[in-house]
Amino acid sequence: MTGWPDKPAIYEVNTAVWLTELAQAAGTPVTLASVTEADWDAVTPTGVDAVWLMGVWERSPAGLELALANAGLLESFRAALPDVRDSDIIGSPYCVHRYVADERFGGPSGLAAARAALADRGVRLILDYVPNHVAPDHPWVTEHPEFFIQGDESDVKADPGGWLAVGGHVLAHGRDPYFPPWPDVVQLNAYAGPARAATAQTLSDISAQCDGIRCDMAMLMTNDIFGKTWGERAGQRPDEEFWPFVIAELRTRHPDTVLIAEAYWDMEWTLQQQGFAFCYDKRLYDRILEVNPPDLRGHLQADLGYQSRLVRFLENHDEPRIADKLPAGLERAAAVTIATLPGATLWHEGQFEGRRVFLARRPDEPLDQELAAWHRGLVSVVAKQGVRTGAWQLLETGGWTDNQSGRNLIAWSWTPADDAGHVRRHVIVVNLSRAQAQAQIPLPWPDLPGRRWRLLDPLSGADFTRDGGQLTDPGLYVDLQPGQFYLLEVR
Numbered sequence: 184m185t186g187w188p189d190k191p192a193i194y195e196v197n198t199a200v201w202l203t204e205l206a207q208a209a210g211t212p213v214t215l216a217s218v219t220e221a222d223w224d225a226v227t228p229t230g231v232d233a234v235w236l237m238g239v240w241e242r243s244p245a246g247l248e249l250a251l252a253n254a255g256l257l258e259s260f261r262a263a264l265p266d267v268r269d270s271d272i273i274g275s276p277y278c279v280h281r282y283v284a285d286e287r288f289g290g291p292s293g294l295a296a297a298r299a300a301l302a303d304r305g306v307r308l309i310l311d312y313v314p315n316h317v318a319p320d321h322p323w324v325t326e327h328p329e330f331f332i333q334g335d336e337s338d339v340k341a342d343p344g345g346w347l348a349v350g351g352h353v354l355a356h357g358r359d360p361y362f363p364p365w366p367d368v369v370q371l372n373a374y375a376g377p378a379r380a381a382t383a384q385t386l387s388d389i390s391a392q393c394d395g396i397r398c399d400m401a402m403l404m405t406n407d408i409f410g411k412t413w414g415e416r417a418g419q420r421p422d423e424e425f426w427p428f429v430i431a432e433l434r435t436r437h438p439d440t441v442l443i444a445e446a447y448w449d450m451e452w453t454l455q456q457q458g459f460a461f462c463y464d465k466r467l468y469d470r471i472l473e474v475n476p477p478d479l480r481g482h483l484q485a486d487l488g489y490q491s492r493l494v495r496f497l498e499n500h501d502e503p504r505i506a507d508k509l510p511a512g513l514e515r516a517a518a519v520t521i522a523t524l525p526g527a528t529l530w531h532e533g534q535f536e537g538r539r540v541f542l543a544r545r546p547d548e549p550l551d552q553e554l555a556a557w558h559r560g561l562v563s564v565v566a567k568q569g570v571r572t573g574a575w576q577l578l579e580t581g582g583w584t585d586n587q588s589g590r591n592l593i594a595w596s597w598t599p600a601d602d603a604g605h606v607r608r609h610v611i612v613v614n615l616s617r618a619q620a621q622a623q624i625p626l627p628w629p630d631l632p633g634r635r636w637r638l639l640d641p642l643s644g645a646d647f648t649r650d651g652g653q654l655t656d657p658g659l660y661v662d663l664q665p666g667q668f669y670l671l672e673v674r
Contacts, residue, residue, distance in 0.1 A: 187394070187441050187460075189491070190525065190571045191232040192562060193309065195499055196532045198236045198288055199273060201226075214289030215239075215297040226532065227306045228559045230566030234301055235309035235397060235529075237500055238276025239294060241285045243318030246278030246367035253366060276311070277399060278318045278367045282385055284392075294392055307394035309443070314382055314425075315403045316357030316368035323381065324369055325350035330378040332370045332416050359403055360412040373404040373425045374417045382425075383432035390437035401426070401444035401454055401462075408450075430458035443494060443527075445501075455492050461527045464493035471497070471517050472508050476591045476616050483577050483593070487525060495521035498531035512666035516613045518558060519642075519668045522565050523611045524595070525575045530562070557642075564641045568672060570609045573599035578610070580622040581658060589622030591615075592663060596627055608673040610638075614663035623658035626673070631655050637674040645669075 198215075205213040205222055215236075226234055250256055251272065260267045273287075284294040298308045317323060323330050332355035338346045339353055345364045346353055356364035357371075371378050389396055402408055404425040409417060430442065444451075444459040451462040470479040483490070497505040497517055505514055521528055565571060576596050582589035594612040608628065614620050631651035638659075639646045649659065661669065 186439065187307065188232050190527060191307075192230055192522075192528045192530065192566070193233045193235055193494070194226055194228075194231045194530050194532065195235040195237055196226055197500060198238045199276070201532065202288060214287075215284075215293035216289040218297070218300065220300075223300045223304065227301065227304045228562055230562035230564075231306060231530075233307040233309050233395060235311075235395075236294075236297065237311060239284050239288055239310060240276070241280040241283050242274035242276065243278045243280040243320055243367070244274075245320035246280075246318045247272070247274035249319070249367040250274060250278075275367060277313050279313055280318045280320055281322065282312075282389060291392075298393065307441075308392075309395040309397055309441075310389055310393040311399060312386060312389055312396050313399040314371070314373075314429075315359075315400055316365070316370050318367070319347060319349050319354075319369050321369070324352075324354065327377065327381070328352045328354065330371055330375060330381060331355065332372050332413055334416070355413075355416070358412065359400065360408065370413075372413075372417055373406075373409040374419065374421055376421070379425060379428050380432070383429045386429065386433045386440075387436045390433065390440040393440075395441035395443060397443045397445065398459075399445050400447075401459065402446050402448060402450035405450065405453065405457070408448075424457055426454065426457040426459070451493060452489060455489065459492075461492050461494045464495050464526065467493070467495055467521070467524075468497065468502070471520065471615060474510060474513070474615060474617060476593055479615065480577070480593050483524070483595070487575065491525045493526040494529050495524050495526055496529035496531070497521055499529060500531065504533070510617060510665075513615055514554075514666075515557065516615050516666045516668045518561060519611065519670055520593075520613050520615065522561055523570055523597075523609075523670065525571070530558075561642060564670070568607070568609070568641065569599065570597055570611075570670070573597055576627055578624050578627065579658075580612075580624055582622055586621060588618065588620035591618060591620040592622045592624075592661065594622075594624050598628065610659065610671045610673060611669065612659075612661050612663065612671075613668040614665055617665050619662070619664050621660070621662045623660050625656060625658035626654045628655070628673075638671045639674065640669055640671055642670055 202213050205218065260272060264271065284291050301308050328350065334346050334353040334355060336353060339348055344366065345356055347356055347369060355370040356366060357368040358364040386396060406420055406424055410420055433440065441460045442458065444454040444462040446454050446462040447465050454462050466482055470482055509517060578594040578596055580589040580592040580594050592612060592614055594610065597609045610626060612624065631654050634651045635648055636651050636654065637646065637648050
């Protein structure tokens with residue numbers, strides 16, 4: 184398989200839920216080794232470059248016991264799945280017992296079969312790593328207590344929710360600086376040299392089984408945030424940052440593994456500089472949900488080199504279903520937005536069909552097959568037509584003295600390089616506001632005047648012709664209702 188594309192489209196699959204539903208449909212247990220060709224095809228539609236099998240690692244029995252003792256967590260399960268059964272609760276995929284593929288999913292051989300099935304389709308495999316914590320029954324807890332934030336019995340008495348007596352030691356539960364501790368995991372010490380070396384080895388072991396790694400809450404391990412979280416508990420602050428050390432070690436063994444950071448709190452640039460190929464673009468997600476086009480436009484004025492290393496998404500397993508969050512009618516315009524911007528695109532299993540609830544087992548939901556077909560068409564069009572090829576440019580959406588509604592529109596273009604003559608230029612315009620808007624959008628190509636040009640929208644089938652001089656001055660005229668968009672191929 185060739186190297187990673189610079190603008191990959193990633194499809195996230197909740198491994199446990201997916202295999203459960205395949206087994207229900209087949210009437211027999213299904214593991215990663217026995218997934219049918221048709222089912223692999225279903226999660227690798229045209230235009231998808233990588234599949235993220237979320238949650239393949241061994242889940243912790245001890246972590247599951249702690250979760251089952253948490254009344255608030257159990258109530259959330261019942262709220263999402265009223266007929267929840269004990270068998271539906273299999274533990275958190277981020278409470279990792281060992282970084283070994285869970286036998287219920289087919290074990291290491293099943294994971295290898297999954298990677299081969301994806302490679303046969305030209306698709307890469309992404310797996311998870313959690314740098315911040317491990318399960319209380321992870322082998323490190325008893326074998327290497329020096330890897331962890333440590334306390335004593337007085338800590339357990341003073342803060343029983345923050346500390347755990349295990350293996351003859353008192354260790355801190357994992358947490359971030361803003362929220363209470365997570366009760367089912369134990370906190371690793373990002374400042375500890377042995378823990379850093381062990382992380383590098385674990386990442387190397389995972390890299391041997393996949394093509395890319397998504398690192399959970401990666402910003403928590405930076406020196407500043409870790410120090411803010413743990414203070415003197417962490418010990419002497421090292422001169423070198425956690426990620427540059429770990430990634431340098433990884434690169435000696437696996438130079439081509441793509442690393443993706445789950446990142447929040449405006450830490451994207453920092454983590455890019457520390458070695459991550461891509462970082463979550465949570466700001467874009469927030470601004471789409473806020474339905475604030477001017478702020479969204481400002482976000483897209485950031486340096487292109489920075490934007491090209493962001494992961495654009497509307498959903499992932501940590502966020503609510505987008506169908507529940509956006510005002511009615513804006514979902515497709517938002518999907519066109521993330522699909523056609525620079526950087527990586529992340530799609531979440533079930534998003535295409537408009538699913539609204541997810542757990543280890545989902546309730547039966549009416550699926551929107553028309554919406555699913557539309558999403559698959561969007562991903563396919565972007566790939567087949569090379570929409571994100573060449574140079575990207577944010578465009579002006581001008582208005583008139585008595586009509587400034589164009590401020591609610593956002594537009595951009597893609598211009599292929601001269602040697603990509605088979606790939607046409609594209610213009611994308613979206614209305615992610617709650618109001619109708621009109622604008623004139625000067626197109627950026629100096630060869631437009633003196634000719635007539637066809638503008639075709641492969642998603643809607645719209646096809647119209649415009650004078651090239653008018654397309655440059657005063658510009659392409661558009662009139663869009665809320666949630667309406669154009670993805671125009673310019674011939």
